[in-house]
Amino acid sequence: MGEGLRERKKRETRERIADIAMGLFMAKGFDNVTVAEVARAADVSVNTVFNYFSTKEDLFADRQDLAVDHPVRVIREREQGESAVGAFRRDVLDAIATRHWRYGFNLGADVFARIVDASPALVARLREMHEQREQALTRALADELDADPDDLRPRLVAAHILTTTRLLTHYSVSRRLAGEQWESIEPDLRAQAEKAFDLLEPGLGDYGRRR
Amino acid sequence: MGEGLRERKKRETRERIADIAMGLFMAKGFDNVTVAEVARAADVSVNTVFNYFSTKEDLFADRQDLAVDHPVRVIREREQGESAVGAFRRDVLDAIATRHWRYGFNLGADVFARIVDASPALVARLREMHEQREQALTRALADELDADPDDLRPRLVAAHILTTTRLLTHYSVSRRLAGEQWESIEPDLRAQAEKAFDLLEPGLGDYGRRR
DNA sequence: CCACAAAATTGGCGTTACTGCAATTTTGGT
DNA sequence: ACCAAAATTGCAGTAACGCCAATTTTGTGG
Numbered sequence: 001m002g003e004g005l006r007e008r009k010k011r012e013t014r015e016r017i018a019d020i021a022m023g024l025f026m027a028k029g030f031d032n033v034t035v036a037e038v039a040r041a042a043d044v045s046v047n048t049v050f051n052y053f054s055t056k057e058d059l060f061a062d063r064q065d066l067a068v069d070h071p072v073r074v075i076r077e078r079e080q081g082e083s084a085v086g087a088f089r090r091d092v093l094d095a096i097a098t099r100h101w102r103y104g105f106n107l108g109a110d111v112f113a114r115i116v117d118a119s120p121a122l123v124a125r126l127r128e129m130h131e132q133r134e135q136a137l138t139r140a141l142a143d144e145l146d147a148d149p150d151d152l153r154p155r156l157v158a159a160h161i162l163t164t165t166r167l168l169t170h171y172s173v174s175r176r177l178a179g180e181q182w183e184s185i186e187p188d189l190r191a192q193a194e195k196a197f198d199l200l201e202p203g204l205g206d207y208g209r210r211r
Numbered sequence: 212m213g214e215g216l217r218e219r220k221k222r223e224t225r226e227r228i229a230d231i232a233m234g235l236f237m238a239k240g241f242d243n244v245t246v247a248e249v250a251r252a253a254d255v256s257v258n259t260v261f262n263y264f265s266t267k268e269d270l271f272a273d274r275q276d277l278a279v280d281h282p283v284r285v286i287r288e289r290e291q292g293e294s295a296v297g298a299f300r301r302d303v304l305d306a307i308a309t310r311h312w313r314y315g316f317n318l319g320a321d322v323f324a325r326i327v328d329a330s331p332a333l334v335a336r337l338r339e340m341h342e343q344r345e346q347a348l349t350r351a352l353a354d355e356l357d358a359d360p361d362d363l364r365p366r367l368v369a370a371h372i373l374t375t376t377r378l379l380t381h382y383s384v385s386r387r388l389a390g391e392q393w394e395s396i397e398p399d400l401r402a403q404a405e406k407a408f409d410l411l412e413p414g415l416g417d418y419g420r421r422r
Numbered sequence: 423c424c425a426c427a428a429a430a431t432t433g434g435c436g437t438t439a440c441t442g443c444a445a446t447t448t449t450g451g452t
Numbered sequence: 453a454c455c456a457a458a459a460t461t462g463c464a465g466t467a468a469c470g471c472c473a474a475t476t477t478t479g480t481g482g
Contacts, residue, residue, distance in 0.1 A: 006429075006479070013430095034467065045432050046469095056468070127338045152403050155378050156410055163370045171363055192363050199367055202413035217450070217458080224459095245438065256461050257440090267439065 014052045017042045021059040026111065030060060030119040057125045060115070068129060070102050071137040071162065075144065075208070084141065084208035088161050089197040092168060096190055099182065104169040105189075110176040117177075134162050145208060157207050164196045225263045228253045232270040237322065241271060241330040268336045271326075279340060281313050282348040282373065286355065286419070295352065295419035299372050300408040303379060307401055310393065315380040316400075321387040328388075345373050356419060368418050375407045 021038045039046045078087035116122040137158035235244045250257045289298035327333040348369035
C-alpha cells in the first residue's frame, strides 16, 4: 500500500504547481509573477495554490528546504577521531570535487542565484533557512556532546562553521555570476576553503572530536 | 542657519509618528497594529506615514539602525597593537561593564526583544540588519588592510566576530526574558564573552593587528 | 456499480501593506 | 498679502494572504 492513489495525485498536483511556478519565475523573475498568474498557468484556483504552499516563497523554496538537514547529517556521520570543523572541511572539499549542489557548487546554481538576488523576499527566505540550519546544527552538536543548555559553544561552533560554508558558497556563486567557468573557479575555491577552515581550526579544532 | 524651520517640523512630525507607533507596538504587538491605526493615532493620513517611513518595519527600526555603523567604528578606532578580535573583545566587555545598549545589554532591551520575537517581519528585519553590519564591517576591514577583493578573510573575520556578538546578545536577552536580573546575568555573560573570543583568538588573533 | 462520506477544489469576500497620481492645503520668504 | 515650493491628503488600484461556505471529486463498502 506504500502510497495511496489520493496521496499520489496530491503529490503530483503539488509538483506540477511548483514546476510551473518555477518556470515562470525563471522567465520573469520572482517579483514579476503573481500567485494568480501561477494559478492560471497551472489551471487551478488561487486558493488551491495556497492549499499546497502557505506562502509564495514556498513555491520557490520547496526542494531547497531539503538542504536544511544536511549539516546535521555531516555531524552525525563524521568519522572516528574527526572534529566538527574537520568533518565540514571534508564535506565541503568533497562537494567541490563532485560538484554537488548541497553548497551550491553545481551547474545551474547561478540561475537560481540570479532569481534570488533580484527578490528581497527570497533573500530574506535564504537568511531564514540559514538560521534554521544553525539551530538544527546547534541542537545536533549539543545532543552529541550533551552540553548543558547554558553552554554557548555549540551555538558558536555551529554558527562559525555555517558562516564559513555560506561564504564559500557566496564566493563560488558570485564568480559564477560574473561569467566564469567552473574549471577556473575550482582551484581557487578549494584553496579558499582550506584557508577558511584553517582560521577556525586552531580555536575550534578539537570541538566534537569523536573518540 | 543650522536647521531651517521646515526641517525641524519635518523631524518633529517624523519623531511624533515613530513615538506613537512605538507606543502602540508595545501595547498591542507589532502585528496587531495596522498602519492605518498608527496614522489615526498620529492624526495624519496613511500616505503621510508612508512619506516618512517606506515600510511598516521602518516605523519600529528607526533608531535601532544607528547600531549598524558601530562595528565599523570599533575597528577604525582600535588601539595600537590591537587586533580585530581584540578590539571587539574589549568593546563587548566594556559594553557589559557599562550596560550599554549597543549590544542589547541595557535595561529594557527585553521589552523590545519580546516585540521582535513575536513578529516574523521584525525578526526578518533583524537578520537583515545583521547582514548590513557584516557587509559594512567587511568593507572596513578590507579597506584598512587593503585586501584584494578576492580575499575571503575580511568577510570571514567580520562574520565570525559579528556572530560572536550576536550570540552573546542573544544569551543575555534570553536570560532576561526568563525573568533574571542583570546582576545575576552579568558575571556569566562576562565569562561567556571571554570564552567566545578565546575560540576565535588562536585562528584570527593576529588579523588586523595595528602596528 | 452505486451511493455516501471524506477530501479536494473553488468562489467570494475581507484585510492589510504599499504604490501612483492628481488635487489640495500649508508654509517660508519676498 | 502673495507666490512658488513643499507637505499632506484622497482616491483608486494591486497583490498576498485568511476565512468560510458551497461544490465537485474521489476512494470505498455494500
